[in-house]
Amino acid sequence: MIYLDHNATTAIDGRVLEAMLPFLTTFYGNPSSLYRHGRISRSAIDTAREQLASLIGVQPRQIIFTSGGTEANNLALATLAPKAGLAVSAIEHPSVLEPALHLQSLGHRLTLLAVDVNGQITQEAIDKVISLKPSLVSIMLANNETGAVQNIAIYTEQLKAQGINIHTDAVQALGKIPVDFNRLGAHFMSLSSHKIYGPKGCGALIFEKSMAITPVMLGGDQEQGFRAGTENVAAIVGFGKAAELAKTELAERHTHLLKLRTLLEHGLNAIPGLTVFAEQAERLPNTVQIGIHGIDGEMLLMQLDQKGIAVSSGSACASGVREPSPVLVAMGIDAAQAKSAIRISFGKANTEAEVIELIKQLNSLTR
Ligand SMILES: Cc1ncc(COP(=O)(O)O)c(C=O)c1O
Missing domain, CATH: 3.90.1150.10 (Aspartate Aminotransferase, domain 1)
Incomplete structure (x- = not known):
């Protein structure tokens, strides 16, 4: 074929699979367990966090591992559950659009940012959003269908000046173009492992240090208490390795x-x-x-x-x-x-x- x-989706890179395998067989300890077997899993997660952090230019503690890009997008929108409404671009992935429509059904004002014939957000759309001053704006970095890349840094500068929070879905951009969280200037950014030759069912939400997170998953203190649930150690290890390879290659x-x-x-x-x-x-x-x-x-x-x-x-x-x-x-x-x-x-x-x-x-x- x-x-x-x-x-x-992408096929898992052989080097990623090799890094993952010991954590599906030999090292199956729960990373929350205090004995050696658990500590080996914990340390593997720490390494993966550092590998991903290095690819996107953040500190490891700014990463919340999730079950994928979809969960990261849902968590970002839920966290910023907008008192003053929200605005998302009209070309977002359903994992942003549908949570946004859900928030709208709960009574929050939703504005769709228009794009031009080349799939780019227009300055008029940004100006309109600025006049509405929503709590949150979500604009994807690269579109999954057309591949159009948005000039996020320009928008974040304008929106941040108005005290508006910005989320960007960088799932499709990661590993294909440079993705530097600080340069983009967003408050939140979503990523997924299986688009960069890592395993499916793993992703991350990146957050700016000053931002508070409202967890959606409750019932454990994993991921700094922002995402409860025993970590998918092998998948996280794979995501980390895939990130390391994406950086060098x-x-x-x-x-x-x-x-x-x-x-x-x-x-x-x-x-x-x-x-x-x-x-x-x-x-x-x-x-x-x-x-x-x-x-x-x-x-x-x-x-x-x-x-x-x-x-x-x-x-x-x-x-x-x-x-x-x-x-x-x-x-x-x-x-x-x-x-x-x-x-x-x-x-x-x-x-x-x-x-x-x-x-x-x-x-x-x-x-
Ligand atoms: C732009 C974009 N965001 C989010 C997702 C969802 O990511 P995941 O499959 O890891 O849930 C995708 C997957 O196709 C995507 O293309």
Whole structure:
């Protein structure tokens, strides 16, 4: 199989698995236990925390390990449960949008920040939010569908000056572009392990030192009391190792991914009626979302699957009816074009030969 859906998930790196295995077999002690077996697990978690901290430029105690990006996003929104309302961008992942809608159903004012045709937050949207002065603004660093990267540092500067708290979902950005928490200037940041060649079911919420956290999970003093529950030691060890590798290999991976993306985009030029979504935005080096006039994205996905190529489509299924991607709709893309979308997301193990095969198949399937 030619796997081109790394924004959905990645394969565990062999070096990550190797680091994890002893904590699934030999060292199974509970990190809260005081005897040696427990202390070995505790120390492995401490190491993982340092590895992740080093990748994103924070102190280890600013990290709360969670069960993934979804939990980190939910925890951030619950923590900041906004007295003065909240604002989230219209292109957020459902794990931000749905908690936001839930807060709205509880009576909090919710504002959606508009994006332009390239999937970028507009200055007008920021100005509007500033005039509303909500307690919390959540803007993702990189979009999972288009790969569009937001200029978070510029927004945080403006929003912070007004005393507004900012959360950023950096799940898709981590390991693909530099992610420096302090440079971004957010109060909270969500991360996930399985997008960076670590195991699934593990993530983290990063918080600015001065921020108070309202835990969602109660019943234990793990993670400084901010997230109760016996730690998933092996997964945390894997996340830490994946973070360490992401740090040492970031530049190399970036160059490789960008080379593949450029090769694909050149190869796509010959396909009539093709659009690269968010083309003018700064995008993740691994992500290309395209629409082809008159082509059904899901059908194309199935045809590529038959040729042994895995990509993702942009549409979501709601109550048995296929809806166009809310991200593309928010960008002002019409429903028909949005339904033609497929997303290709490269990973570090993809090769130029695989991209050439994809181009060949796309050319023949869309004629
Ligand atoms: C932007 C974004 N945020 C959050 C998540 C959720 O992360 P997890 O799968 O670790 O819960 C994803 C996963 O696709 C994502 O792409």
